[in-house]
Structure formats: structure tokens, C-alpha cells
Amino acid sequence: HVIRGEEHISNTPVQIVAAQALGFELPHFAHLPLILNPDRTKMSKRFADTSVKDYVDRGYLKEAMVNFLAYLGWHPKEDKEVMSLEEIVEEFDLARVQKGGAVFNSEKLDWLNGYYLKNLGIEELLPRAQKFVPPEWQLTPVILNSVRTRITNLDELKKLVSFYYKPPNYPVEFLRWKEADPATTAVNLVRALELVDAIPEEKFNQKFLEESLIAAISRENRGDILWPLRVALSGLKASPSPFEIIDALGKKESIKRINLALKRINHPPKIDAII
DSSP states (O other), rough: OOOEGGGGGHHHHHHHHHHHHOOOOOOOOEEOOEEEESSSOOOTTTTSSEEEEEEHHHOOOHHHHHHHTTTTTOOOOOEEEOOOOOHHHHHHGGGOOOSOOOOOOHHHHHHHHHHHHHSOOOOHHHHHHHTTTTTSSSHHHHHHHHHHHGSSSSGGHHHHHHHHHHHOOOGGGGOTTTTTTTTHHHHHHHHHHHHHSSSOOOOSHHHHHHHHHHHHTSSOHHHHHHHHHHHHHOOOSSSSHHHHHHHHOOHHHHHHHHHHHHHHHOOOOOOSSOO
């Protein structure tokens, strides 16, 4: 079979005549629709990445690229968006290839890649993800799981996990929940610190942390405690949950960061970070 883009349709008769004149056995010809930009112009290197390698280098998974590219100009009989390579090979039929141009929808690619990032086995994803952060940043399953639902490609990983590897730097105002003043914020941070310190080492995991802290503050406004705790740990207003962060950082580093937050609002640390 000769399978190529539709721009070669016009020269196919000449090639057939030449092959017949030379006594060659004619192959079966199939022509695929062009890949188009969203404005339906021909896709060009001047306006977008046109190499699969470009997307792989930006952290798009091979599973997502195969799935996405197979659907450009073709669709399975059933209405489904996610298919493995094996399923595509089993179901692919040239008769179902459309004649019109196939629009390259980058939002669809982001969605598909996000799906595979969320659902790929963590042990399989981990070595791929490690290539997108500095080598001295050792990714762990806990850290990767805390952010994998927040990214559309692995190139975004470095920015989202950086706070795990270096003490966060943030405006002190970030620690304040709504209209809380510094004194109230300090009291709430001390409360959070005491709760974290009370968790025994052998039970220091996300599930137990969440259950214990939520139960302990059930009569309080959760935001009063969890907001400054989140910021103290990550330096961010939007981040993984404080329970995920504490699990990843460990008890010693978590207490150290909460104490640093207390110093930022001129409040002396209450619990030594040395465990």
C-alpha cells in the first residue's frame, strides 16, 4: 500500500503509467485528508509545531499522540474518544477515513494528554516525568500524584512541583484567610502546627492526616486553619491540598515551614522542627 496526503492525488496517474510501463506491480493507493489549522488553512511550521517529536519534547505522552493523530480524519464506529494503539489497529478501516481536511484541535490534544497523565500507572509515568525536572529533584509517587491532575503536559511539571524542593517565598499577606488579621492568622497557624505535630510518624500519610485534621477542626471554619497551612507549606494560593503536601514533605520539613511562616508574621515558633 501507498498511503499519503491528498496533495499527491494529482501526480498519481503519472506514477501509475510509469509503473505499468516499467512492468512493476501496482500498489494500492490511499490518500488521506490534509491536516488543517483551526482556520482551515494548511498546517504550517511557521504557525505551529508540526513534528510529533516537538510535542513529545514538550511532554505529550506517546499514548495521547497516537490516539489523537489516529482521529485526524478518521473515527471508530462507536462514539468514544479514548483508544489504545491495539484498539486502533483492530478497528481501523480506510473506508472510514473522511474526505475533508482534518482540523488540528490543540485543545482536544491537551484534553487527551491530560486524560493519559491522570490514568497512566504511576510507576510507568514516574520515569517519564523525571526527565522534565532538574535531576537533583527526585520525584516520588506522592509528589507526582499531587499534581498530575493539574497539568496538560509534562513540561508544566517543573513550575508546579518547585515548592517541594526549595523553601517557598511569598508575600506575608498570602497567609491571611479572607479578612483575618496577622494575630488571628498566627493563632490559626499555631493550631495547625500543633495538629501536625500530634500525628505519630507511623501514621504520617495523606489519608490519616486528612481524617485527623478535618475531625479536629470540625467545629471551626476549615479555611481559617487550612488556608494559612497551605500557604505556609507551598507559598501558593492554588496548590495541592495541604494533606498531600505534608505527606510529600514529611513531618520535619512541614513543621519547619510552618515555623518559618510564623516568623514571617513576627510570631515566635512554638514547636522545634527537630524530630
